[in-house]
Structures are given as C-alpha cells and as structure tokens.
Amino acid sequence: MLVIDRMDACVAWIGEGTARKPAAVQELDLRAVDGLTEPGFGGSLFLGCTLTGDQAGALVTGGAVVIHDASPRPFRLHPAQLYTPDVLFAGFDRDDPDGWHATLDARIYRHWVAAGRHAPASIAETLAQRLHDHAITDALEEALAGRRPVAIMGGHALERGRPQYATVARIARTLTRAGYLMLSGGGPGAMEATHLGTWMAHFDDAELEAAIAVLSPRPAGAPAGREYADADWLHRAFAVRERWPITDDELRYESIGIPTWAYGHEPPAAFASRIAKYFANSVREDGLLAIATSGVIFTPGSAGTIQEIFQDATQNHYEVFGPPAPMVLFGIEHWTERYPVWPVLTALSTDRSYAPLIALTDDEDEVVARIIAADGRAATA
Secondary structure, three states: OOEEEHEEEEEEHHHHHHHHHOOOOOOOOOOOOOOOOOOOOOOOOOEOOOOOOHHHHHHHHHHEHHHHOOOOOOOOOOOOOOOOHHOOOOOOOOOOOOOOHHHHHHHHHHHHHHOOOOOOOOOOOOOOOOOHHHHHHHHHHHHHHHOEEEEEEEEOOOOOOHHHHHHHHHHHHHHHHHOOOOEEEOOHHHHHHHHHHHHOOOOOOHHHHHHHHOOOOOOOOOOOOOOHHHHHHHHHHHHHHHHOOOOOOOOOOEEEEEHHHOOOOOOOOOOOEEEEEEOOOHHHHHHHHHHHOOOOOEOOHHHHHHHHHHHHHHHHHHHOOOOOOOOEEEEHHHHHOOOOHHHHHHHHOOOOHHHEEEEEOHHHHHHHHHHHHHHHHHHHH
8 A cells, every 4th residue: 555654745646536546544634634524435545644624524534544643642543654762752851850751751751551451441541542552663664664673682681881781882883884784672771772783874983982971880889780770871872963963964874773662661772773662562573573684692690681682582583574684692601601591492403494593602703703704695586
C-alpha cells in the first residue's frame, strides 16, 4: 500500500480522482484540502490526520478507515516518523538537576505508570499503546530500507569510565565508518556506548577519549552499576553533544536506539540519531534482534543479554526471518566462566547453517572482522 506523509504527495494523490489506489495517509493536517468529501477513498487509511467533521464522516461512509488522535495522552497514536533526541528530550534544562522530569520522554513514562504499567485497566489505553507501537514499527522499517543493520547488546550497568565502554564505542565507530547502521536497545551502559561511537565517528579519533572524559565523572558516593540513576547522567551526555555538535547538514552517520518505556526510569541514549521507543518490551526486544540482519554483537551482560543471545539463536536456528546472521560474543571469561553460555550455543548450533557465523573473542578487531567477513559471504552467496 502507498504510504503518504507529505502534503504535496497527498494533494497529488487526491487529485487522481476515483482512479487513485488506496493509500495510508499519516499525520497530516488535511482540513484545508479539497476533495476528501468526494467518493473514491474506499480501503484507504487516514492515521493520526487532522480532519474536519464533514471530511471524516464522508471518508468513513465511503469505506476509509480514520484513526483520529484527539486524546489527552502525551504520546501520538500514530507517529509517522521515529523520535529524535530533540523531540523526546524537549523541555530538558541542563541547569535543572531534575531536568529530565520535564521532558516528553519522562511525561510519557509517568503516563504509562499511571495507566497501569504492563496491564492497563482501560481497553482504550491498551489500544492506544498498540497503535503507537505499530506506527513505530512501520517507521522503523522505512528507516532500515537499504541499510546494513548491526546491533550491539549488553548490560545497562556498564559505567562510562570502564575500559569496556570505550571498547564498545570504538567497535561501533569502526562499523559505522564501514557503512553499517548501528542499533542498540537504546538505554544506558553498552547501549549508550554504541551510539556514542556513531556520534563521534564524525570527529577525529582522539576526540572519543575526550568525550568519554566528559561523560565519566560521577557524583560522590554514587552506587556502582547504577550510573543511569545519577542525577546528572543526562546532563553529562548533553554536555558532550554541545561540545561536539552535529547539525543536520553535517550528519553523515546515523544510529537508531530502540528502548522501551517498560524500563522508562532509565532515560534513552541521547547520542542516537533516531529513537524507536516502544511500550511493549516483547515487541521491541524480539524485533530488534530480527532487524539486525548484518549481525549482533553481545557484550557482557546478565539476564537480559543472556535472554537475547538465545532469542537470536532461535531466530537463526529456524531461520525465522531469513538467512542467519552473525552472532559475536565479546568477552571470553564472561561467556565461558561467569555465565557459561558459549558451550550451550556451540552445542545448539552443531550441524546448523549458522554454526560458522558464531564467534567468541576478546579482540575488538576480530569483532569487526567477523561482521564484515559474514557480510562478504552473504554478498557472494
């Protein structure tokens, strides 16, 4: 189905008269547009559009579907585009210690909590969240078209001052410059490091170390492993964004964070170019692994990362979403001794098509090489 989210394209489509094919029209103010009360819109969708009463009535009577968004909720039912940090963090004041609480992201999180978290009491709320997430998936698919997505998974507890944080950022920077689109779960720790690497790919290599030096200082007495709870966690990120700014005209490299309001107490990574934020964590997590068709890198983590390893292995095992993609486990001691996932993964993949695509290493250069080599095999297959 034709998707229309620009006014000029919509006017041209309406002008085709009854010969027009059904289309999905997204988030346009059509009140001043002529022709919508005429016949010929059967099977079309008007999603989050602003319409007059006469227009909406004529469209529905003529067989179109109209999803009107006039609710008091802080989120749109059908966003036509992915979020950006400027949108989600609108209202953030770096001079306010509680600056995040004024942002759109925080307002939506508070709404999600007040509505009942994972089990909203209202069917209207459940439907609104599902419509929102469906639109995010649609926008994400558009953003991925023609790209080579690689995801980095890992723990949210990884602190900015730890050597592994810099390592993850360097891996992301190298893959970004090699033409890959970096994805992550969009939160703190290794996820944030992924997007920092892409952000700093625009600058000289030495600048990454300087940026991490700005990010790393923590308040006195801050608890280990919970840096995302520091009052100035987001403030430090915006200090880096302001010292190393990237305008729209300068943007050469993009990354996409895919977080969830299910963990909404953790602000999303401010270095992602675009943010596909979901209410349903199950949709977000399985979908993130599914779209990483050029590979997934698993840095040290705990229960969540282990779950993701076997979710990804299941997708590869049964080739649910097409040919298998590389799985690179980074951290030999972590994945063989602390959490002995590697022996299970190798046994599971025996005699399966993805066996040559799994790897375990402590070498960041090998991580990159494994992703690129697998991409080459796919190109020549």
